[in-house]
Amino acid sequence: MRRSAGNDSGLPEPIPFAEVYATLPLLHPTPRSWAELAAANLPEFLADHAVCEQQVAMYALSLAGYYPDDAELVERVAALAAEEVQHFRRVVAILNQRGWPLGGRRKNPWAQSLRERIVPGRDPWTKVDRLLFGALVEARSCERFTRLLEVVEDRDVVLLLSDLGPAERRHWELFYRLAGRGIDAEALAARFLGWREFEAGLARGLGVSPAVHG
């Protein structure tokens, strides 16, 4: 454990991983060895993290473009995009303070494989899938941040991830709730199970690079 029971660091106590994991829709936990790797390679982790925030913000804004008639969705994803842009700025500020490069666009095979499951033009399921995709991205990010918080010592990163973890948890729940409006609950759960199993299949091969979803 990174911090002692006495916690005289002034930093927030990490929430036990198992406790957070139990609330998430994931079927394969990230190994602790991933967190050790990411903590040992913070410049790479943070550079990748910044791009994740930027891309989730763009994804949320694109959803508003796809579903302009869904007033609740538009309001919610716009608020989410605003949060993600602020997260992006916060990560960028840490990188800049340290002279660590941002890195920019890179392959994210995990997200790419998930995204390829979305088939346009088959509503209501296309819309449901776009939202379930968002739910899984946020859920896995939350899980990874929680894992990393167990081991990382860097004060700025501890404070960053302590703030962001709960936001990602709210976000996956929001995406899932938006997906479920007007959809039979059992059909939704079955659809999401298909996504969760697919994602777990990807996750089993990962945990081997310091990227957020690597």
Place this chain on the structure above:
Amino acid sequence: MRRSAGNDSGLPEPIPFAEVYATLPLLHPTPRSWAELAAANLPEFLADHAVCEQQVAMYALSLAGYYPDDAELVERVAALAAEEVQHFRRVVAILNQRGWPLGGRRKNPWAQSLRERIVPGRDPWTKVDRLLFGALVEARSCERFTRLLEVVEDRDVVLLLSDLGPAERRHWELFYRLAGRGIDAEALAARFLGWREFEAGLARGLGVSPAVHG
């Protein structure tokens, strides 16, 4: 003029169009008849305006993705994206309050024609052009908002545009300044003149629909 000299409406006095226009890099002024058309069709104007804000936010975020090594650009466009997302939310809130539809993605032939002038892979000019494109989008938006403020009576819209006009002015100046870093001033001015003349050619055929750039 929308408001009397006495201005007992409590609303900000509109800045005279000619005064704002003189500070902008535009070579063809929008006719006042466009503002009359937009004021008479506020649901269409606001729906289009919302999409413009959403798309400018996405464009700004995409620039951070193109140029991750340019720390100043990344910081500035991220801050700009944050502002544009808030503008988007503000326009969406007005639409929702009134039960006016958002409308969503639509053709914007003016922006499309401009964007087609950007040729990838020819840096430094590709980067310069991406920023000059941003400068012109913001400048024309600023000009249109100023025009509309001369005639619109709707209190929420007056307050919205009174706030947004100055933001768009700051934004075009920011894009132009970012474009000019490390570029010979005369070469930059000549490049921008090509953009301005092309945009004026487009603008001469416009002013005929209530869209922000229509």
